[in-house]
Amino acid sequence: MLGWVIPPPTRPRKLPEEFRRERAQKVEELTRVGYLTSLRVRQALLTVRREEFIPRPYRDYAYQEVPLPLPGERATISCPHSYPLFYEPLGLECGDRFLEVGLGSGYGAAVAREVVGPEGLVVSVEIDPVTFAFAKQNLERSGYHDVVLVNADGGLGHPPAQPYDKIAVTAACRVIPDPLIAQLAPGGRVIAPILAGPTQQLVLGEKRPDGLRCWDICSVLYVSLRGKFGA
Numbered sequence: 543m544l545g546w547v548i549p550p551p552t553r554p555r556k557l558p559e560e561f562r563r564e565r566a567q568k569v570e571e572l573t574r575v576g577y578l579t580s581l582r583v584r585q586a587l588l589t590v591r592r593e594e595f596i597p598r599p600y601r602d603y604a605y606q607e608v609p610l611p612l613p614g615e616r617a618t619i620s621c622p623h624s625y626p627l628f629y630e631p632l633g634l635e636c637g638d639r640f641l642e643v644g645l646g647s648g649y650g651a652a653v654a655r656e657v658v659g660p661e662g663l664v665v666s667v668e669i670d671p672v673t674f675a676f677a678k679q680n681l682e683r684s685g686y687h688d689v690v691l692v693n694a695d696g697g698l699g700h701p702p703a704q705p706y707d708k709i710a711v712t713a714a715c716r717v718i719p720d721p722l723i724a725q726l727a728p729g730g731r732v733i734a735p736i737l738a739g740p741t742q743q744l745v746l747g748e749k750r751p752d753g754l755r756c757w758d759i760c761s762v763l764y765v766s767l768r769g770k771f772g773a
Contacts, residue, residue, distance in 0.1 A: 547608070548608065548609075548610065548611065549600070549603050549606070549608065549610075551599030551600060552599060552600075552602060553599075554598055554599075554601040554602050555602060556593075556601070556602050561591065561593045561604065561605075564604070564605040565587070565588060565591070565592065565605060566588065567605070568587070568605045568622050569584055569587050569588055572587070572622070572623055572626055577623050577626045577627055577630070578626040578630065579626075579630060580626075580629070580630060580634075580635075580657075582634075582635060582636060582656075582657045583625075583626055583629050583630060583634065583653075583657055585656070586653045586654075586656035586657045587622075587625065587626070587653060589656050590649065590652045590653050590656060590684075591684070592604045592605065592622065592649055593605075594680060594683065594684050595619060595647040595648055595649035595652070595677075595680045595684075596610055596619060596647060597610070597611070597612065597613065597676075605622055606622075607621045607622060607623060608621060609621055612646060612647055612673055612676060613672045613673060613675075613676045614670040614671075614672040614673030614674075614676070615670055615672075615673075615768075616765045616766075617646060617670060617672075617673040617765075618646070618765060619646055619647040619649055620646070620650075620712065620764070625649075625650055625653050627744070627759075627760075627762075628650075628710045628712070628733050628744075629653070629654070629657065629710070631731075631733055631746045631759055632708045632710065632731050632733050632746070633708070633731060634654060634657050634658065634708050635657065635658070636657070636658060636659045636661060636662065637658060637659065637661040637662045638657075638658045638662045638663075638707040638708050639658075639662060639663045639665075639703065639705070639706045639707050639708075639727075640654050640658055640662065640663065640664050640665070640706060640707065640708045640709070640710070641665045641666075641667070641699060641700060641703070641706040641708070641709045641710070641722070641725070642654060642664065642665070642666040642667070642709075642710050642712065643666075643667055643696035643697065643699070643709070643710065643711040643712060643713070643722070643734075643767070644666075644667075644668060644696055644711065644712035644713045644767075645666040645667065645668035645673065645674060645677045645691065646668070646673065646677060646712060647676065647677055647680055648666075648676075648677030648678070648680040648681040648684075648686070648689075649680075650666075650710070650712065651664050651666040651677070651681060651686070651689045651691075652680075652681060652684060652686050652689070654710075655686050655688070655689055663690070663703065664689045664690065665689075665690040665692065665700050665703050665706075666689060666690070666691055666692070667692040667693075667694055667695075667696035667698075667699070667700055668691070668692070668693060668694075668696065669693075669694065669695050669696055669768050669769050670768070671693055674691070674693040677691070678691055690703060695768075695769035695770055695771075696711070696713075696767070696769065697715070697719040697721065697722070697767060697769045697770050697771035697772070698719070698721050698769070698770065699719075699721045699722050699724075699725045700725075701721075701725060704724075704725035704727075705725060705726060705727035705728075705730065706725055706726055706727060706730060707727050707730050707731075708730060708731050708732070709722050709725070709726055709730070709731070709732040709733070710732075710733050710734070711732070711733065711734035711735070711767065712735075712764065713735070713764055713765055713766060713767035713768070714734075714735040714736070714737055714742050714762075714764045714765065714766050714767060714773055715734060715735070715736065715737065715766075715767040715771055715772070715773050716736070716737050716771075716773050717736065717771075718732055718734050718736070718745070718747060718754070719770075719771040723747075723749065723754055726749045727749070728749055728751070729748070729749060729750075730748070730749050731746060731747065731748050731749075732746075732747045732749075732754075733745070733746050733747070733759075734747075735762045735764040737766075737773050741761055742761065742762050742763060742764060743758045743759070743760070743761060743762070744758070744759040744760050744761075744762045745757070745758055745759065746759055
């Protein structure tokens with residue numbers, strides 16, 4: 543899977559207290575190495591139980607830095623560091639209207655929901671119906687009933703809830719899809735893995751009056767976007 547070594551499936555054995563301890567240790571590690579700086583993102587990562595968003599055979603690996611397989615076509619839950627890697631440059635904060643392209647397990651949407659708070663909005667779009675059903679079940683079981691979930695082509699965004707203050711594309715694309723830029727509020731930010739030859743660059747864009755201004759952040763490795771704007 544994209545060069546990552548996936549650990550073997552196993553019967554879950556860890557207890558809730560073990561997961562709580564590993565979650566706290568992961569947050570401290572991400573803070574120490576500089577991925578995590580925002581207090582709201584930090585608290586969100588401490589609050590959301592990542593293990594509840596992972597298929598049972600991989601549940602005990604919840605806080606390891608490795609992507610894990612999900613139900614659906616080429617679906618994965620990203621490494622733990624990937625969420626602050628996206629949300630910190632975006633400046634995701636309380637009250638934001640946030641669009642996520644690629645729902646995956648639902649974990650990223652849950653973290654974002656904690657960050658934006660009751661004043662904000664989280665919309666997540668997933669193209670794969672099997673992955674969508676898995677994530678929807680995870681979110682509902684975990685109490686996140688107010689995330690707007692859409693089973694559709696994420697590259698087209700979700701116009702009914704626009705404009706968005708922040709948009710995260712969690713799959714690699716050749717360019718940031720035009721519909722997403724159109725649905726971004728003036729001054730809003732979008733982040734996405736962009737294909738650059740054989741590699742991918744995580745790119746942050748800010749919507750200015752004269753267009754989208756972009757910055758490269760770092761090299762990344764993500765599955766490809768599907769749908770009309772698929773790579």
